[in-house]
Amino acid sequence: MKKIVITIIVAIAATSLWAQQPLCPVKEGMSLIYATKNAKGKVQSYSRQTVTSVEGSGDNLTVTYTSEAMDAKKKTNPQVPVITYTYRVENGTVIIDPKAMLNSITTGSPSDGVAEGTPMMLPAGMKAGDALTDCEMKMQIAFIKINASYTEGVCEGEEEITTGAGTFTCKKTKFRCKSSAMGIKTEMIVYAWYAPGIGLIKQDMYSVKDKLSSSQELAELSK
Numbered sequence: 094m095k096k097i098v099i100t101i102i103v104a105i106a107a108t109s110l111w112a113q114q115p116l117c118p119v120k121e122g123m124s125l126i127y128a129t130k131n132a133k134g135k136v137q138s139y140s141r142q143t144v145t146s147v148e149g150s151g152d153n154l155t156v157t158y159t160s161e162a163m164d165a166k167k168k169t170n171p172q173v174p175v176i177t178y179t180y181r182v183e184n185g186t187v188i189i190d191p192k193a194m195l196n197s198i199t200t201g202s203p204s205d206g207v208a209e210g211t212p213m214m215l216p217a218g219m220k221a222g223d224a225l226t227d228c229e230m231k232m233q234i235a236f237i238k239i240n241a242s243y244t245e246g247v248c249e250g251e252e253e254i255t256t257g258a259g260t261f262t263c264k265k266t267k268f269r270c271k272s273s274a275m276g277i278k279t280e281m282i283v284y285a286w287y288a289p290g291i292g293l294i295k296q297d298m299y300s301v302k303d304k305l306s307s308s309q310e311l312a313e314l315s316k
Contacts, residue, residue: 114289191230221250241272
């Protein structure tokens with residue numbers, strides 16, 4: 094009986110720890126390599142995120158990381174700058190700044206420039222049916238202006254996702270994304286899966302006609 098009670102307590106503690114972890118990397122030195130694929134599943138490029146510092150504790154953190162572009166053979170492009178981004182975590186909610194969101198829209202290729210707007214917010218405790226806050230971004234890169242908005246956000250619950258980096262229990266989100274650049278407008282449905290303590294595991298972008306356009310997934314993880 095005593096062993097059963099201890100097992101139950103450990104299980105509850107593990108569940109609580111899982112629920113409290115923010116949906117982003119939380120360990121300094123963590124390296125995440127993402128593969129960007131086309132609609133047919135062929136790898137087009139890779140990108141590497143490396144956590145350079147984690148400040149704060151518990152549910153309130155500032156996580157700084159770098160993002161660098163790599164080609165389909167995982168070779169870095171010296172002509173593409175390494176960009177620094179920041180996650181803020183407030184009371185367990187990850188706040189993703191506009192520049193990082195636009196980086197995601199550009200299929201994982203680091204994008205430098207001046208960005209502004211409202212951030213995406215991902216609560217650690219979100220559950221199926223929870224509505225997510227709208228967000229919008231504007232960025233100027235040289236003479237190119239990029240605008241994007243994420244609306245109709247909802248958490249679709251928990252789902253187990255397997256990628257080259259392993260199997261993860263994730264929170265699944267869905268957003269409608271509208272963007273424009275150089276006069277070209279696009280509208281996509283974006284599904285994303287986030288794991289506690291790690292962050293984005295997979296992202297699928299579909300046309301409004303429900304055709305897969307591109308995807309991004311965690312290919313390698315080094316803790």
